[in-house]
Each structure stands twice: as C-alpha cells, then as structure tokens.
Amino acid sequence: MTVCRLGSLSxxxxxxxxxxxxxxxxAADRAFRAARDARDGSPARSLAVxxxxxxxxxxxxxxxxxxxxxxxxxxxxxxPGLTGELYERTVNGELDLALVTDAPPGLPxxxxxxxxxxxxxxxxxxxxxxxxxxxxxPARIEELADETWAEDNEGTAALLRQHAAxxxxxxxxxxxxxxxxxxxxxxxxxxxxxxxxxxxxxxLRADVTTLRLFDPxxxxxxSVRPRLDPHPSAELLIRQIVAIISLPIGRVGxxxxxxxxxxxxxxxxx
Numbered sequence: 001m002t003v004c005r006l007g008s009l010s011x012x013x014x015x016x017x018x019x020x021x022x023x024x025x026x027a028a029d030r031a032f033r034a035a036r037d038a039r040d041g042s043p044a045r046s047l048a049v050x051x052x053x054x055x056x057x058x059x060x061x062x063x064x065x066x067x068x069x070x071x072x073x074x075x076x077x078x079x080p081g082l083t084g085e086l087y088e089r090t091v092n093g094e095l096d097l098a099l100v101t102d103a104p105p106g107l108p109x110x111x112x113x114x115x116x117x118x119x120x121x122x123x124x125x126x127x128x129x130x131x132x133x134x135x136x137x138p139a140r141i142e143e144l145a146d147e148t149w150a151e152d153n154e155g156t157a158a159l160l161r162q163h164a165a166x167x168x169x170x171x172x173x174x175x176x177x178x179x180x181x182x183x184x185x186x187x188x189x190x191x192x193x194x195x196x197x198x199x200x201x202x203x204l205r206a207d208v209t210t211l212r213l214f215d216p217x218x219x220x221x222x223s224v225r226p227r228l229d230p231h232p233s234a235e236l237l238i239r240q241i242v243a244i245i246s247l248p249i250g251r252v253g254x255x256x257x258x259x260x261x262x263x264x265x266x267x268x269x270x
C-alpha cells in the first residue's frame with residue numbers, strides 16, 4: 001500500500017494530484033446522479049454548460065430556450081466562469097460543454113477536449129445615455145482619447161489597450177469593477193465608458209447606450225467539449241448558439257458566424 005503525504009508534494013505534483021482527485025470526485029458524482037435519474041425516470045441525461053459571463057448573460061440562455069422548445073425537456077445547469085476555469089472544469093468532468101473566447105490571454109490547449117470555432121464577436125463601447133456621442137454612428141477610438149474607462153477583467157482591458165495603441169492613443173482605465181454589472185453601473189452613473197461584447201447588447205440596462213467603433217477589436221467565440229463520451233445534446237445546443245449569434249446587432253448582438261450553413265469545423269488543439 002502506498003501512502004501519499006500531501007505536505008511533501010511539490011506545487012506541480014500537488015496540482016496534478018488535485019486535478020486527478022477532482023476528476024474522480026466529479027465522475028463519481030455524475031454516475032450517482034445518472035443512476036438516480038434513471039431510477040426516478042428522468043427524461044434525459046442532464047447537460048452541464050459553462051460559459052463566459054457575457055455569453056451566459058444572453059446567448060446561452062436564448063439558445064437553450066430554442067433547444068428546449070424544439071426538442072423537448074432536458075435538465076441542464078449553467079455555470080459562468082472565465083475561459084481558463086471553464087477549460088479546467090470541462091477536463092475535470094464537471095461540464096459537458098463550455099462556451100469560451102480567445103480574448104487575452106487566449107485559449108488553453110488540451111488534447112482531451114474538442115474545440116470548435118463558432119464566430120467572431122465585435123466589441124462595442126457602452127456610453128451613458130446622455131453622452132455627447134450617444135446615437136452617433138461608428139466612431140474612431142481617437143474621439144474617446146480623453147475619456148475615463150472602466151473594466152472588469154484583464155482580457156477586455158487588453159483588447160482595449162491594443163486597439164488604442166494601434167491608433168496611437170492611450171485608453172485611460174482608471175476604474176475597475178468586480179463584474180460586468182458593476183462595470184455597466186459605472187457607465188450608467190456617468191463615471192466612465194467601457195468596452196463590451198456585442199453579444200451583450202440586448203442585456204444592457206436602459207440608461208446606457210452603445211457606440212460602434214471603426215475597425216473594432218474582436219474576439220473569437222469557441223465551444224469546448226470532451227472528446228470522450230460527449231453529451232448527445234451538446235452539438236444540438238452548439239447549433240442553436242450558431243443560429244443566434246448570426247442575428248443582426250440589436251437582437252442578441254452580431255457576430256460574424258463561421259457557420260452560415262450550421263456546419264461545425266473542428267480545430268486541432270493547440
């Protein structure tokens with residue numbers, strides 16, 4: 001019998017142990033729930049979906065609603081999180097499907113997961129309703145050089161800084177919010193303006209407005225799921241997401257979809 005003393009493990013070994021232990025616990029939990037559902041006559045295997053906050057706020061619930069309306073009852077859970085965390089939770093067996101983005105620092109790589117590119121999301125500026133550019137057409141970032149910006153995560157902040165640097169200006173990010181609602185609240189109360197994904201447009205509060213940028217920063221939207229034993233409804237939900245993200249801006253936001261015929265392209269994992 002081998003005894004493992006956790007106190008003697010290096011940081012890397014400890015992390016590997018944690019991940020394997022978490023995977024085993026999650027597998028046991030899912031097996032227990034599957035057995036319970038079979039005993040209770042549950043109509044289908046539950047679908048655990050992870051999504052970045054902006055996708056969890058609108059696109060994923062809308063796509064799930066369409067899937068339920070078309071295919072009937074399906075128990076499901078929604079788990080918001082950042083891309084790196086969602087990758088890990090998918091590897092660990094906690095999630096059947098994760099909807100993530102390649103905003104900085106980019107996408108992790110893991111050969112155990114299958115990754116699919118779904119579309120390119122245009123980033124927009126959120127303004128207070130009474131802002132001087134409210135209702136205007138596309139603007140150049142130079143027109144916003146004197147503004148105070150608010151951000152809630154380093155990925156979006158990096159996109160903003162890179163876009164401003166290409167134009168030879170600096171985006172002054174003076175206010176940091178804990179989350180997306182907090183960032184939008186800073187905008188609504190006139191403290192700052194902010195960058196936001198176009199998929200957020202229909203979820204924004206009524207006291208803010210949006211402004212498109214010339215040559216806007218973008219980010220890719222991807223689905224990630226286990227290569228082994230994929231959930232049978234995961235691809236159906238992906239197809240609904242592709243259909244929704246192809247809608248014009250002002251519905252659920254506009255993304256340039258890679259799948260106008262809803263054909264999915266599997267990418268080799270980096």
